[in-house]
Structures are given as structure tokens and as C-alpha cells.
Amino acid sequence: SIALKVRLLDGREPLFSLDPVDPTNSKSLQKKVFDPEWLAGTSVGEVMFQADYHLKELSMGASDQPVVGMKSCMENCHDEDETWQAREWFVVRKAEIQLSDDNVVIPFVKMGVEAREQVLKGSSLVDAAVTRSNHPLVKYAEAFTHSFDLIAERKSVIYHLRELAKASVLAKFMIESGLRLDQSWFDLAEEAKTTSPLEIPQLWLER
Incomplete structure (x- = not known):
């Protein structure tokens, strides 16, 4: 229902990211x-927040x-002694609609994780022109992608994502x-609840 509403109103899929409140401060809080x-x-x-946060928990050990x-x-x-910033x-690497033998529409996706090193440009963090293939976060993203479907079966938050x-x-x-959709299709989901804090500490500063 919510995915339908986002597609109807915004013409795309829902998105989420955790971004530093102050990119120039390495100890900055992160905002949802x-x-x-x-x-x-x-x-x-x-679901998007929990999946994103758990990915960071896993990647940071x-x-x-x-x-x-x-x-x-x-x-x-x-x-x-190496220091770096990355995201x-x-x-979604592959997405398609499949049709079963009895004409049931089945969505199919193949997902993965990507990573890029970041550099400070002015007061903003931007992707570096080149991220080396042996970068620690790139290596983790590749390993996660390789086992994504297995991880989804073992981690409920990844499964729900x-x-x-x-x-x-x-x-x-x-x-x-x-397709002509009755309004009830867009009203199936529960109304938004009171949100949790929109700013949280960086995970690696809590360790």
C-alpha cells in the first residue's frame, strides 16, 4: 500500500539514507x-532504517x-592507522515481473550492496572519483552481495527489505x-506513528 502510494505520488520507489548532520565534524550525529x-x-x-543501520552494524563488526x-x-x-570515510x-541489481503458469504475477529482485569512499569538498561529503577495489568497505559490500539471499534468510530485517x-x-x-485501483489499495497500511529520534550517534563512536 505504501509502495503504491509512493509510486503514484512521486513516480519512484521509497528511499532512505543516514547522513552526517555536520560533514565537517567526524563526531557528528547522523540524521535519518x-x-x-x-x-x-x-x-x-x-524497515529501511533498520536494514541500513544493521548493515552498518555488520560492516563495522x-x-x-x-x-x-x-x-x-x-x-x-x-x-x-588508516583513516577513511565511506558510505x-x-x-536493486535486477528487477522484473514474472508470470507463473497459472497467470499469477510475481515480482522478482536481485539485490546487493555497493560502497564508495568519500572526501570532504567544502562543507559536504562527496564520492571520491575512484574507490580502490581493496578498500575495506568495498570488500565487505562485495561479500555481502555474494551471499545476499542467504543473509536475507538469516536476518529478518534484510528479508523484509x-x-x-x-x-x-x-x-x-x-x-x-x-490498472484502475480502488482507494482501498492505498489505505491498507497503518497510519504513521510517532517517529523515533531523527538524529542518532554514529555507530562506530558508540563502540
Whole structure:
């Protein structure tokens, strides 16, 4: 229902990111950025936040790895004095609508994680022109992508994020196909609840 509403009103899928309040301050709080903003307090907004935050917990080694052999960024840092800033995010690498033998529409997605090193430009953090392939966060993103479907079966928040991606693909299909949808389709989800704090400490500063 929420994915349908976002597609109808904004013409795209729901988005979320955790951004530094003050990019020039390495100890800055991070702010939750929902797009569109009204997703704050909704089930969709909470799924995206929880998945994003848990990805950061896993990559920083603040939580046990979901697959044997996966190493956190901290374990992939060979130079203990190395300092860097980077971002990671979920991506949909493949999305399609499939039709079963009995004509049931089935959304399919293949998801992954990407990472980029960031540099300070003025008062903003921007992606570096080139991120080396052996960057600790890039290596973690590649490992996570390789085992994404297995991780989704072991981590409920990743599973629900993948289901949200499927819902967004289905919503795009329904809207672009010109289907006539009763208003009840857009009213199925619960109303937004009181939101949790929109600014939170950086995960690695809490360790």
C-alpha cells in the first residue's frame, strides 16, 4: 500500500539514507533522511532504517557476521592507522515481473550492496572519483552481495527489505500498466506513528 502510494505520488520507489548532520565534524550525529519525508514513522520507513543501520552494524563488526568467513571492515583494515570515510547502501541489481503458469504475477529482485569512499569538498561529503577495489568497505559490500539471499534468510530485517523491494517493483508495474485501483489499495497500511529520534550517534563512536 505504501509502495503504491509512493509510486503514484512521486513516480519512484521509497528511499532512505543516514547522513552526517555536520560533514565537517567526524563526531557528528547522523540524521535519518526519508524520501519522501512522510515515510518517517511508517512501516516502510522503519524497515529501511533498520536494514541500513544493521548493515552498518555488520560492516563495522558490531554484530556477528551472518555467514561463516565474512570479515568486517575492521578485520579487513590491514593498516590500523588508516583513516577513511565511506558510505554503503543497498541496491536493486535486477528487477522484473514474472508470470507463473497459472497467470499469477510475481515480482522478482536481485539485490546487493555497493560502497564508495568519500572526501570532504567544502562543507559536504562527496564520492571520491575512484574507490580502490581493496578498500575495506568495498570488500565487505562485495561479500555481502555474494551471499545476499542467504543473509536475507538469516536476518529478518534484510528479508523484509527485499520484500519491500519486491513490493516497489510490483507497484511500478501496477501504476505503469494503468490498472484502475480502488482507494482501498492505498489505505491498507497503518497510519504513521510517532517517529523515533531523527538524529542518532554514529555507530562506530558508540563502540
